Amino acid sequence: MNLLNVSLCGVDFKNPVITASGTYGFGKDYTDFFPLERLGGISCKGMTLLPRLGNPPPRIAETASGILNSVGLQNPGVAHFIREDLPWLLAQNTVAIANAAGSTLEDYVQNVEQLAQSGVHMIELNISCPNVREGGVAFGTSCANVEKTVMAVKKVCGAKPLIVKLSPNVTSIVEIARAAESAGADALSLINTITGMKIDVETHRPILRNNTGGLSGAAVLPVAVRMVWEVRRAVSLPIIGMGGVTKWQDAAELILAGADAIQIGTACFTNPMAPLEIIDGLEAWAERECCGNISELSGQVRAW
Amino acid sequence: MARQEMARILQNECIALDTYSLWLDCPALAREAQPGQFVHVLCGEKTLRRPISICHADALLGRITLVYAVHGEGTAWLSRCLRGQQLDVLGPLGNGFPVLEKPARLLVVGGGIGVPPLLDCSLRCGAKSVDAVLGFRTQAQCILEAEFERKCASVTICTEDGSYGVPGRVTAPMEALLQQGGYSAVYACGPVPMLNAVVQTVAKYGVPCQISLEERMGCGVGACLVCAAKIRRTGTEDYLRVCKEGPVFNAEEVVFE
Numbered sequence: 001m002n003l004l005n006v007s008l009c010g011v012d013f014k015n016p017v018i019t020a021s022g023t024y025g026f027g028k029d030y031t032d033f034f035p036l037e038r039l040g041g042i043s044c045k046g047m048t049l050l051p052r053l054g055n056p057p058p059r060i061a062e063t064a065s066g067i068l069n070s071v072g073l074q075n076p077g078v079a080h081f082i083r084e085d086l087p088w089l090l091a092q093n094t095v096a097i098a099n100a101a102g103s104t105l106e107d108y109v110q111n112v113e114q115l116a117q118s119g120v121h122m123i124e125l126n127i128s129c130p131n132v133r134e135g136g137v138a139f140g141t142s143c144a145n146v147e148k149t150v151m152a153v154k155k156v157c158g159a160k161p162l163i164v165k166l167s168p169n170v171t172s173i174v175e176i177a178r179a180a181e182s183a184g185a186d187a188l189s190l191i192n193t194i195t196g197m198k199i200d201v202e203t204h205r206p207i208l209r210n211n212t213g214g215l216s217g218a219a220v221l222p223v224a225v226r227m228v229w230e231v232r233r234a235v236s237l238p239i240i241g242m243g244g245v246t247k248w249q250d251a252a253e254l255i256l257a258g259a260d261a262i263q264i265g266t267a268c269f270t271n272p273m274a275p276l277e278i279i280d281g282l283e284a285w286a287e288r289e290c291c292g293n294i295s296e297l298s299g300q301v302r303a304w
Numbered sequence: 305m306a307r308q309e310m311a312r313i314l315q316n317e318c319i320a321l322d323t324y325s326l327w328l329d330c331p332a333l334a335r336e337a338q339p340g341q342f343v344h345v346l347c348g349e350k351t352l353r354r355p356i357s358i359c360h361a362d363a364l365l366g367r368i369t370l371v372y373a374v375h376g377e378g379t380a381w382l383s384r385c386l387r388g389q390q391l392d393v394l395g396p397l398g399n400g401f402p403v404l405e406k407p408a409r410l411l412v413v414g415g416g417i418g419v420p421p422l423l424d425c426s427l428r429c430g431a432k433s434v435d436a437v438l439g440f441r442t443q444a445q446c447i448l449e450a451e452f453e454r455k456c457a458s459v460t461i462c463t464e465d466g467s468y469g470v471p472g473r474v475t476a477p478m479e480a481l482l483q484q485g486g487y488s489a490v491y492a493c494g495p496v497p498m499l500n501a502v503v504q505t506v507a508k509y510g511v512p513c514q515i516s517l518e519e520r521m522g523c524g525v526g527a528c529l530v531c532a533a534k535i536r537r538t539g540t541e542d543y544l545r546v547c548k549e550g551p552v553f554n555a556e557e558v559v560f561e
Binding site: 022023024025029030032033045053054056057058059060061062065066067069071074207217218266268269270271272273 | 305306307308346350351352353378392394519521522523524525526528529530531532541542543561
């Protein structure tokens with residue numbers, strides 16, 4: 001029996017480790033390091049209906065145990081993705097998750113309409129990008145907007161499971177999670193990056209040309225664990241936890257807090273082998289815990 | 305093919321003001337490295353690796369030389385590493401300087417810490433003869449003069465403060481060489497204002513020019529889209545990846561902002 005098999009919304013993953021959107025391209029850039037079929041899944045770079053140039057550089061700054069980025073959803077557009085990148089990814093024997101973003105509700109709907117007719121296995125709705133002027137996080141920070149967006153998108157999703165990716169930059173992520181659930185989301189993924197800023201004290205300039213960016217990396221893990229734990233108690237949807245996972249113990253914390261699967265992002269910049277090391281570590285952990293399958297450990301934190 | 309190697313430090317010595325020469329034992333990487341490519345070096349507990357251009361790759365001895373300046377915490381950590389220690393490096397990465405189609409005269413123009421990658425260019429890009437113009441802020445920062453002297457027909461050193469060689473920037477001595485004619489390519493690496501001046505000057509002489517760019521980098525392998533350079537191709541401007549399509553670009557395509 002495979003300890004790491006998990007099933008989310010009817011989609012089978014060989015393990016619960018997925019590479020996070022925006023950090024792994026479409027997978028192709030990392031094939032030199034290990035076969036992608038080792039991964040549970042790949043969440044692709046966020047796509048918009050039309051191509052986007054992205055923000056001017058610098059787009060990255062290093063912080064204590066983390067990074068700030070402000071890429072700004074640079075992408076070739078969803079049609080290009082489906083035509084040029086997806087066929088290759090679908091041949092890699094791993095779950096392919098498309099990440100869909102937009103600036104207007106109509107953008108989101110048309111974007112997801114195209115993805116629904118493509119070969120992707122799941123769609124992750126990005127209503128939490130902090131680095132674009134219009135749309136992005138604006139759709140994910142009020143319950144009314146979340147409900148409206150998820151409902152509209154769900155209508156055109158067809159049989160594809162819809163994961164809604166939540167922003168941590170909100171007063172109550174639990175309320176947002178409930179809104180997504182009631183609007184028809186099939187799963188939730190959290191957390192996207194936390195808005196931040198870094199200033200060069202010599203030049204008085206922010207390092208990022210966009211002034212602000214999204215914080216990720218080890219620094220954000222405790223925030224992610226807390227939010228997954230809170231959301232787990234409030235909704236019954238499957239949860240994909242992410243934020244600062246760099247080693248298997250971090251992934252295990254998210255699982256104990258209530259995640260059914262996890263995503264890895266920034267850690268791959270430091271160590272391209274991080275996903276495999278985390279998969280191996282989780283397997284040994286599940287074995288030590290004497291469970292038949294890792295999903296039995298989800299939500300098993302013994303909270304005080 | 306990019307690989308992750310644990311490379312043993314053979315030497316890590318200070319060769320000029322805040323500038324170090326690091327020799328690494330990494331045979332597979334040394335065999336595959338092309339002039340102008342870089343390695344992505346893990347620096348202690350830092351989240352981000354540091355991209356450092358390959359100054360020289362010796363396939364026979366199985367080692368590479370990196371020459372780097374201490375800019376911040378990551379490179380300061382690197383400068384404290386000792387012989388025998390293992391470094392985690394990814395590489396060789398990026399698109400380097402093209403090998404010349406036929407043996408011809410090459411002009412290389414470097415500024416500051418942009419000078420090192422031009423050394424392998426001078427050795428391995430198939431040039432019949434190479435002239436080098438190398439600029440530094442001050443004499444204390446001058447590097448690799450002897451190494452270029454061994455491989456080049458002429459080496460002109462410039463310092464901005466006039467403390468060594470030709471006083472001033474690289475542009476005037478470079479233009480004097482271009483006026484003599486006969487170059488089939490110019491390869492340049494250095495700070496953006498220098499590259500901008502070099503590109504404008506070279507354009508007047510109609511010589512093809514390749515420049516190596518630097519940008520704050522994330523993954524180093526093309527996945528994260530962080531190290532963006534604005535490039536004009538077929539009439540449209542796009543952000544391309546310094547780590548993948550670059551660091552070396554055709555100068556005509558680079559949009560200086």
